[in-house]
Amino acid sequence: MTHQIRLTVNGEAVAREVEPRLTLADFLRETLDLTGTHLGCEHGVCGACTVVVDGRSVRGCLMFAVQADETSVVTVEGLAALCPQRGDAVRRGEQQLSVLQDAFRQHHALQCGFCTSGLLTTAHALLAETPDPTPDQVRLAISGNLCRCTGYIPIVEAILDAARRLRE
């Protein structure tokens, strides 16, 4: 048995037939081939699969695709193109980076890059809601995203720096 869902993904209208047990993360990765969303634990702890659903950060592994019916989803692939900071976006080679993405690069806030998508989407949702966060607010906001490489300190610096640049 499948269900018809209609949603917006990174600004594009999408309609698909999905099995009820298909998670949103698998739908994005397997059905839509948006493999920037990563699966680190598939039990809701690591946060690598975080995507933005109707403006809020959501675990892609804990939500079924059918639950995303009639929502608007933003994944890491859509951050640079779709986010309000588009006007400030900077180009790195062929790829356009958002202010937040560029701040991650400047602060060396990623090493292996596997958790990075989830941290960017989480931070994106935070900054949309709280444009001027304190360091503690940033730490709390990303405390559901595990990173094994960086020790988080440069990630916190990058998000605070991006917030500063976006406010200016």
Add this chain to the structure above:
Amino acid sequence: MSLPAASAEHASAGTGAGAHTTAQIGRSLPRLEDARFLTGRATFVDDLKRPGLLHATVVRSPHAHARILGIDASRARALPGVVAVYTWPDIAPIAQTIPIRLGPLPGFEKYLQYPLASDRVRHVGEPVALIVADTRHAAEDALDLVDIDYLTEPAVTTVHQAEAGEALIHPESGSNIASRYTVARGEPALAFAQAAYTRRETFRCHRQAASPMETRGLLAEFDRESGVLRVWGAAKVAFFNRRWLARVFSMVEASIELIEVDVGGSFGVRGELYPEDFLVPFAAMALGRPVKWIEDRRENLLATNHSREIDCVLEIACEADGRIVGLRGRVLADLGAYVRTNGGVVPAKAAQFMPGPYRIPNCEFEVLALITNKTPVGTYRGPGRYEANFFRERLIDLAAIDLGVDAVSIRRINLIGADEMPFDCGQLCPYEPAIEFDTGDFPMAFERALHATDYVALAARNGLGADGRLHGVGLACFVESSGAGPAETGRIKVRADGGIDLFTGCSTMGQGHETVMAQIAADVFSLPVETFTLHHGSTTLVEYGYGTYHSRAVVMGGSALHLAAGKLIAQAGAWYAQRHGLEPSMVAYRGGEFFHDGRLGSLATVAQAAQAGDATARDAIEATATFETKKRTYTYGTHVAQIALDPETAQIEVLRFLAVEDIGRAVNPLLVHGQAIGAAVQGIGATFLDELIYDPQGQLLTGTLADYLLPTATDYPNVEAITLEIHRSRLNPLGVKGAGEGGIVATGAALANAVAAALASTPGYAGVTLTELPLSPERMAALLRQARHSAQRDTQTPAGPAHRGARG
């Protein structure tokens, strides 16, 4: 507290080779590789799809120790979508045991693992069958449909049970002691007999998982037409794994390609040869279709190498002034159910690094590598060092208290100085020759750490603080090896468009080698880093590579590319010389161009000539060099931890943590700082949170990330690192030493010493001795209760020295 800034200090004069002024090495460049990760365009192995792709899952033992009486896979095979189920008889005709890559010890050959269990399972998570299906869903559904008849046997879950040998895990071996040896230097028996003071303690370090964020995964495809087997998902040691696969599948190495795509962290565990590295290609070859297997997190915690678990009895001998004259002990390492690729590295390195950065003339260590019914152990960032540093540094603090000297002076008088380099360490590892520390000034890094933290003032405030918490500051010194040989190959090729491709046999799991290697090449060619593209890891790139482990990629791989770059410039210069009838020495090279009485042409011009069919030009624009060394580079440093312990909740806050390390020369200080901070937080988390806990039946109780706790962004915000660039290595042309592991190796030691200092300095809590990791909330709560009980007892009866071993 303000957040730390990246800090690197340069020596006023490098002591090593290659001390020329450079433009790119030493720059804190943001990484060239970042954009693809930031935009979601990186390619991890699970992102790959192939036409006709099948999906594999692994049926794993639910028992720690059991005999397999029978397997019936008929229900699984009947499930729609299931293509094949493989069990032992299917692989038996060709299966070989997982090989020992490093750390071979006598006896280990009796404890090796086949890719699938035959008649006995020895740990929860051991592979018993492989299911292949059209979809991942079908493959997972079928896991429950393989009926296995198990007869359980008693599980061995501690080294003490293992040593006692009441239940044998590999009955035909006759023992659970896989190997046993003793190493020594000096005259330990005499030193201990004559010492003014000795003290013996029993320590324990807990079992940990490296837990890279990306779990393991493989995609194998066999092209029957060409006979080529391609396996995507390689990491760490692709060339070694290929050689083994070629032997098992009776193929030539050239017919097997191990392809490295983006890798989400390793920390030592990912990319070793595991059972799945045989099973997935096996299925792909048997079925003639591509097969993908992606480990889930529970499997990762159950089946990927564990590490660290060591029990240790350690005894120190000192003169009355604190000079350490002897160190001896017994290392009991829990290797888990099988000896796998890392052999005895963990216990052997624990013993070899037990004396640490001190001159300790007389040492003796007995090492027992023990088999238990737990997940096999391999290397994890700083293998054996994290453990040994904890044992030794804790014992030094205990000895200092006994001797009435402070934690600073006992270290100051024992650390090896610059005038003692190279320092002969003797042969403390049975499968390696004697080693020597190459360069360094251990007291210098120690003093730097004391100064940066104002340690003496902090230590004066050890004890009960105004906030009602127990405050303590702890020190730990270390020395860390890096740059494992024997060789690494670099190949460089100039493109007709002027870009330059770099090829290395080293692999990358997030360290930033694409940027670092470009910086190294940029300096030789005097060209911008953007000129260079690094291709890494895959077996198709260079003839033979050794991969990435033991903080070796920049030392070995960077040196190979450095040599290849010089060779290529000479070749291209000679090409111009020949064309113009000059001696090669008459052609000068600057910034990609060649000169003799004016400009002759560029590197790109040679590449264009090659493209146009000039065979001599083709030879000139490509160079391969191999850097060989048998000696390792040694970094060293000091960690300082400042903590506050709440006696009511047993919660510990890390007020400040500083890691100081001299790595000789930082190619990219921004990235080196990232390594140091990241490693430190990983180690701090491991000291307080990470613990793989087994019950007496051998069931892993921490099989999810909700139970196996990794540090989060709110846990340890006050971590700093100072990277020193004082003593370059003399063993490679760049003067570099490894930078990946020094941040983690003394974390447990420094934190334990800080907590112990807090307890020892607070009335009512001084009567306990901290000798075990982790410093988990429950262990701390128990220790605090024990301290209060012992304080009550002491007020009732006259107190005596509880732990004195002082003599004379």
